[in-house]
Amino acid sequence: MSLHTTSYGESGSQVVFCHGLFGQGRNWTQAGKALAEDHRVLLVDMPHHGRSPGGSHFDYVEAADTVAELFSTDDPVALVGHSMGGKIAMLVALRHPELVSRLCVVDVSPVRYTHTDEFRRYIDGMQALDLGALASRGDAEAALVEAVPNPTVRSFLLQNLRREGDGWRWQVDLDVIDRDLPVIGDWPADRLGDASYDGPVLWVAGETSHYVKPEYAEEMDRLFPRNRRVTVKGAGHWVHSEQPEVFLEVLRRFVD
Known part of the structure; x- marks a missing residue:
């Protein structure tokens, strides 16, 4: 499987970004271009997302091994890595530590989450759209208002809508994501053995998010003993888009 990537910068150490569910590499464009002044930056479309293929099912270990091939x-x-991409990034570091000099995990923990109802609602709303009847992207936005009332999230999801000839299509593989959403919320602890990553790790959490909790610290410390945690005030799950300047400053200090 060959993943789609976008590159910025020509010198310095390499910084690679993994996006979250429903995203694509270009979600990191602002941060990537800023870091490209001093680094070689790679934005990666995760399997089943953007312009990357995905196969018949979603599997975290397979996704991590595919990213590692880059x-x-x-x-x-x-x-x-953020959210789903953060879990993939953690698995790359755990399974291929020789390939990762340092790791930044954005608002996700190495645990199983059961609160996927919000994402299920997004999927249902996106699948319910009659793509053949859409005259414009504005029609799609109007049709999604009930399922996705938050305009920021709605705009984010609609970045997956692409013109194809005279019609439209979703770039993200909604059928696979719909079926395997419990897998995406899970964490493959039983496939890791006694793996750990001894490189430096930065955890960036949103103040109002519930993805990084004190009760998860024990597992975070066991798998990543050299981690330090930063909480960004005024941010929820989408830390890098809700507080971009603060996030970039924290990340720049870490990768530099």
């Missing part, structure tokens, strides 16, 4: 032991990367 890297070389001669050029270890600083790996940044």
